[in-house]
Amino acid sequence: MEGPTSSPGERRAAVALLFTLLTCCVRCAEPRSKLSNIVLIVADDQDALLGGMNPMKYTKTMIGDAGATFVNSFTVTPLCCPSRSSILTGRYPHNHMVRNNSLSGNCSSAQWQKGPETATFPLYLSKQKYQTFFAGKYLNQYGHKDVGGIKHIPPGWDQWHALVGNSRYYNYTLSVNGREEKHGDNYEKDYLTDLITNRSLNFLDNRSPQHPFFMMLSPPAAHSPWTAAPHYQKSFPDIKAPRDGSFDKPGKDKHWLLRQPANPMKSSSLDFLDSVYKKRWQTLLSVDDMVMQLVKKLDSIKELNNTYIFYTSDNGYHTGQFSLPIDKRQLYEFDIKVPLMVRGPGIKANQTLQAPVLNIDLALTILDICGVNLSSVNMDGQSFLAQMAPSLRNGTARPFFLVEYTGEGSLSADPTCPSLGPGLSQCFPDCVCEDAYNNTYACVRTLDGKLDMQYCEFADSESFVEVYDLKADPHQLENIVKKVDPAVLQTMNQRLIKLQSCEGKTCRNIQAKLDKLN
Numbered sequence: 001m002e003g004p005t006s007s008p009g010e011r012r013a014a015v016a017l018l019f020t021l022l023t024c025c026v027r028c029a030e031p032r033s034k035l036s037n038i039v040l041i042v043a044d045d046q047d048a049l050l051g052g053m054n055p056m057k058y059t060k061t062m063i064g065d066a067g068a069t070f071v072n073s074f075t076v077t078p079l080c081c082p083s084r085s086s087i088l089t090g091r092y093p094h095n096h097m098v099r100n101n102s103l104s105g106n107c108s109s110a111q112w113q114k115g116p117e118t119a120t121f122p123l124y125l126s127k128q129k130y131q132t133f134f135a136g137k138y139l140n141q142y143g144h145k146d147v148g149g150i151k152h153i154p155p156g157w158d159q160w161h162a163l164v165g166n167s168r169y170y171n172y173t174l175s176v177n178g179r180e181e182k183h184g185d186n187y188e189k190d191y192l193t194d195l196i197t198n199r200s201l202n203f204l205d206n207r208s209p210q211h212p213f214f215m216m217l218s219p220p221a222a223h224s225p226w227t228a229a230p231h232y233q234k235s236f237p238d239i240k241a242p243r244d245g246s247f248d249k250p251g252k253d254k255h256w257l258l259r260q261p262a263n264p265m266k267s268s269s270l271d272f273l274d275s276v277y278k279k280r281w282q283t284l285l286s287v288d289d290m291v292m293q294l295v296k297k298l299d300s301i302k303e304l305n306n307t308y309i310f311y312t313s314d315n316g317y318h319t320g321q322f323s324l325p326i327d328k329r330q331l332y333e334f335d336i337k338v339p340l341m342v343r344g345p346g347i348k349a350n351q352t353l354q355a356p357v358l359n360i361d362l363a364l365t366i367l368d369i370c371g372v373n374l375s376s377v378n379m380d381g382q383s384f385l386a387q388m389a390p391s392l393r394n395g396t397a398r399p400f401f402l403v404e405y406t407g408e409g410s411l412s413a414d415p416t417c418p419s420l421g422p423g424l425s426q427c428f429p430d431c432v433c434e435d436a437y438n439n440t441y442a443c444v445r446t447l448d449g450k451l452d453m454q455y456c457e458f459a460d461s462e463s464f465v466e467v468y469d470l471k472a473d474p475h476q477l478e479n480i481v482k483k484v485d486p487a488v489l490q491t492m493n494q495r496l497i498k499l500q501s502c503e504g505k506t507c508r509n510i511q512a513k514l515d516k517l518n
């Protein structure tokens with residue numbers, strides 16, 4: 001702007017202009033420097049209780065040791081599509097109405113698109129001028145031709161790289177900002193976990209630095225078909241599913257579905273679940289690499305100290321518990337507990353936190369961090385910023401919460417297990433069924449420092465009830481419904497009824513009346 005022949009006056013004017021520009025930049029940058037970036041990584045079917053985090057060395061050091069690890073983090077429903085819908089909306093299934101993984105159960109359905117999807121948390125971030133980026137599995141029915149196909153981009157996302165359908169590692173289709181992108185099975189070009197990593201690094205290189213960013217990364221691991229990257233297919237040669245706790249224990253005092261499996265399990269079931277267990281760990285190594293590369297990139301672009309990173313999973317998983325080979329969908333801890341680690345400004349390193357937190361809390365916690373006025377947001381969860389960063393917020397943990405699940409079945413009998421009849425599903429291996437229409441239940445899970453209890457009612461013809469004292473019996477081996485004080489059962493039943501119809505603030509305001517129980 002300043003030529004070699006300019007006069008001192010011109011030079012002074014130019015310096016003044018430069019000064020003005022600089023101060024403006026500093027001033028304009030101010031609100032931005034206060035708003036932090038957010039990264040949310042949601043793995044698929046990764047358990048917290050059966051060693052699901054063990055293969056993830058980088059994630060444990062670069063997120064866990066650098067911040068907070070929640071040992072009581074739960075999904076409010078242990079199935080992919082309803083859980084992911086809860087993460088996005090901050091709501092219980094009875095409020096977002098996504099019941100299962102089918103269109104008819106509202107998974108990415110037209111009603112979902114018209115209703116709950118127009119109030120997901122990324123939309124609030126977008127209004128706060130965040131640059132938003134999504135890559136990976138969204139909802140199991142996303143991209144279905146009956147509901148807008150790949151052209152449908154949910155509101156709130158600037159960059160959209162979403163998988164059509166359920167988790168895969170190869171041979172899949174993506175919607176890249178509404179454009180179809182087909183992938184084959186060439187590791188270098190197509191391996192989905194690595195592709196998500198690469199696109200997220202790319203996004204960080206090309207972002208506009210004036211605005212904060214939000215990234216949601218949703219890798220297919222550790223979901224079936226458990227295809228590891230070529231260089232990880234020989235990892236963990238000797239690993240087997242853990243044999244402790246409820247492994248291959250009979251579910252004799254549990255609801256009818258849990259009384260069906262052969263006990264002890266067939267050796268073919270054991271071989272199958274051990275092989276799945278190993279392959280799950282192998283697929284997670286690529287997710288661990290994703291975390292490592294992302295943290296390094298954030299460091300190199302000098303954003304790491306202004307970025308919150310959340311690492312979690314949509315639901316837990318089991319491999320042999322109560323003689324069920326492999327799946328989720330059950331009310332027990334192995335299926336409803338999920339990993340959760342968070343690092344970011346104000347979160348002290350190496351914290352292990354006991355406070356119960358839920359997947360419906362992620363949205364409000366993120367909005368809380370991003371300066372959104374939470375009283376204007378109608379969600380069922382609550383921010384847990386106070387739990388991990390008490391210097392930033394005051395707040396107390398909730399004493400109890402709801403877990404609800406609608407069983408999936410099939411109208412016709414599985415041809416490979418015809419004697420079992422209709423109504424069941426997930427009957428493999430060895431015709432052991434993991435789900436049924438009437439595997440429909442609602443539970444109150446209490447964790448208030450004194451009580452550690454679960455109370456569940458089934459919507460089946462027996463109105464079956466299961467109750468566990470997790471302090472005395474952490475593996476839920478004994479259903480104590482017949483031993484427990486009837487007054488306690490009554491209190492639990494009343495709480496359950498209230499929780500099942502709660503909405504927004506009322507979900508937070510249902511207070512414990514624990515007098516009788518203490």
Ligand SMILES: *[C@@H]1O[C@H](CO)[C@@H](O)[C@H](O)[C@H]1NC(C)=O
Nearest residue numbers: 064065066067348349350351
């Ligand atoms: C957290 O704990 C790990 C393992 O004990 C240790 O190596 C690390 O230095 C600790 N980090 C901080 C910031 O205290």
Ligand SMILES: *[C@@H]1O[C@H](CO)[C@@H](O)[C@H](O)[C@H]1NC(C)=O
Nearest residue numbers: 097099104105106111112115
């Ligand atoms: C699907 O959601 C709509 C509202 O979004 C609701 O009216 C409908 O009952 C839901 N369907 C099921 C099966 O729950």
Ligand SMILES: *[C@@H]1O[C@H](CO)[C@@H](O)[C@H](O)[C@H]1NC(C)=O
Nearest residue numbers: 169170171172183184185227
């Ligand atoms: C991908 O699809 C091709 C063509 O149908 C098939 O030959 C190949 O085995 C598939 N690869 C994987 C990993 O499923």
Ligand SMILES: *[C@@H]1O[C@H](CO)[C@@H](O)[C@H](O)[C@H]1NC(C)=O
Nearest residue numbers: 187188189190191194195198
């Ligand atoms: C991701 O990027 C790395 C490094 O550039 C490359 O080697 C790899 O092939 C890429 N993978 C995919 C699936 O794009």
Ligand SMILES: *[C@@H]1O[C@H](CO)[C@@H](O)[C@H](O)[C@H]1NC(C)=O
Nearest residue numbers: 033302303304305306307345
């Ligand atoms: C991050 O680190 C840089 C220096 O590396 C510093 O200028 C900045 O204030 C830090 N930001 C936060 C939020 O701590």
Ligand SMILES: *[C@@H]1O[C@H](CO)[C@@H](O)[C@H](O)[C@H]1NC(C)=O
Nearest residue numbers: 099100102104105407408409
């Ligand atoms: C999903 O929910 C809908 C609505 O309740 C139901 O009609 C359908 O059978 C369910 N799908 C499965 C696989 O159970």
